[in-house]
Amino acid sequence: MTKAEKTAISPTREQDFPEWYQQVIRAAELAEPSDVRGCMVIRPWGFGIWENMQRQLDAMFRATGHRNAYFPLFIPLSYFAKEAEHVEGFAKECAIVTHSRLEVDAEGKMKPSSPLTEPLVVRPTSETIIGASYAKWVQSYRDLPILLNQWCNVVRWEMRPRLFLRTTEFLWQEGHTVHETEAEAREETQRMLGVYETFARDHCAIPAFAGEKSESEKFPGAVQTMTIEAMVQDRKAIQAGTSHFLGQNFARASGIQFQNREGKQEFGWTTSWGMTTRMVGTVVMAHADDDGVVLPPRIAPTQIVILPITPKEETRGQVLEACDKLAAQLRANKYANLPLEVEIDRRQFGGGVRNWEWIKKGVPIRVELGPRDLEKNSVELSRRDQPVKGKQSTVTGEFVSRAPEILGSIQQNLYQRALKFRDANTRTIDNKEEFYDFFTPKNPAKPEIHGGFALAHWNGSREIEDKIKNDLKVTIRCIPVSDSEPGRCIFTGQASKKRVVWAKAY
C-alpha cells in the first residue's frame, strides 16, 4: 500500500457487513473458499481456533460423564428413512453415494460404475446410524445411560454457502445419549444446553439467550429443541449451539429397547446436541472490528506475539536473545489453567507490516521488544481490545507476572462489550407498530444495520410466525428459559405465557 488506510479492513462493518465479514476472514487467514462448491479450506489460524474450542468443549463433555466414539460417515438409505419427520427435514440437502468405482470410457473420461445395491447417504447428522448401534448395545435398564459424543464432519447440501456460517461440509461434535426415563433425558438436554451457554460466555466471550425453539424451528424428529442464540454486530441472531430432547421417536425408529425395572420392554429416551465450526464465524462477527479479527484469549491459537525490533545488525542478536528469554518466562505462566501460548515473529519486514498482520489476525497481546527497551528493561505492550495505535511501556518483569491477568482482563472486556451491545440492541416491545418499525430498514434497497432482538408476547400460533417471517424476515429465535410475566400477544391480543425473542437470523 502506498497510502496508509484508515482501517485495515474495507469495507467497514457500517458500509457493508457481509462483505466486511468475508474480508476479515481472508485478511486474518482463517479460511478461504475452495474449488469444491460450497466447501472451504480452513487455514492454520482458523483451525487453531477450532482446535481450542474443541479441546475445551471436550473437557466439559468429559466432566459431565461423556466419552468419545466414532460412527460411520455413510448411512444406508434404509436407516435414514426410518424416522419420517427426520427424513423430510433433511431430504433436500443430502449427498448420496451411488457408485463404488470409476471407469475410463472410450473418450478417456472418468465415469462412475458399479452401482451400489443400496445407496449411502453422507451423514447430515448421525441419529439413525448411532441409533442402530445403540439398539444392539441396550438390553436392560442396567445398560443405561449411554453417554457418547463424536467429533466429525457432516455434509448438508446447502444452496447458499458462507464461510464458517454455512458450508456444504462442516465440522462439529454431536452428542448422542440414551436414558432410562423421560426425566433423565430432559435433564440431559438442559445440562448440555447449559454447557454450551457456559462455553459461549466463558470461552468465546459471547452472551447468549438460552431457550426453546418454536414448533416450526425445531430439529426434524425432535420433541423439543433447545438453543443458544447470540447477537452479532449487525444485530442479527445466530444459533450457536443446540440440544434436542428426542423423546422416544428415534428409539422407536431404531429399535432401542430395554427391559425396565418392572421387567417390561420399553423404548429408550434419547437426546442429541451439537456445536459446529459456525462458532468460529460467530466469534468473528461478534468481536472483530474494522481492523480485523479480535480473539478472546481463551480460544486464541497464540495469545501473545513477541515482535523483535531489530533496526541495527549489531543489536539484533541481543534483542532476539531477550525475546527468547521473555517467551520462556511467559510460557512458564498459566492462564485458565493452561500454559500461555506465545510466539516470536522473527521475520524482518519494513515498517509496521508485521505488526498489522497480527492486528488483523486478532492476537490478544502484541509485545514489541527492541534495543531501547533492552536498555530500559521494558517492553512495549499493545492490547487488541484497545485502539490499535495504543502502546504502553511496561517493565519486563512486571509484564511477565501480569500477563495472565491482562489476558483475563481482555477476555472480560470482550464479554462485557458484547453484553452491552446485545442489551443496547434488545428491546421490549408491546405493540405491533413498534415491532414493524423496529425491523424495517430505512433504506430497503440497501438495508442499513437495524433491528436487534425484540422481546414480545406471542399467542403461540404458527400462523403468526409465518406472517411475521413473510412480512419482515423476522423469526422467533427462542422461547427463553428465564422467567417473564404473562401478557397479551402484540399481533392478536390473545393471551401469552411469556415473551419470546424475535430477530432476523443467519
Place this chain on the structure above:
RNA sequence: CGGGCUGUGGCUCAGCUUGGUAGAGCGCCUCGUUCGGGACGAGGAGGCCGUGGGUUCAAAUCCCACCAGCCCGACCA
C-alpha cells in the same frame, strides 16, 4: 432450486459496444537505502482472458451450451 448480475496474473479491476494476438494498481522475487505504527528507488517473474463448442483469414471481444461466484428469494448449524 427460481430471478438478476459477474467470470481477464495472487487480489481489485480496465480492455469487449466498433474482432487484429493483453494492460494498470496492489501483492510477489532480486539488489540497495530503510526499519520503534501499513517505507522508497531500480530491475524482474507471473495470464492459452471460467470450460467446451460455433462464426471468422483472425475471438478476451460476436453466438450457443455448460460450470463457478455474488446479490435477492425458498432451505438450513
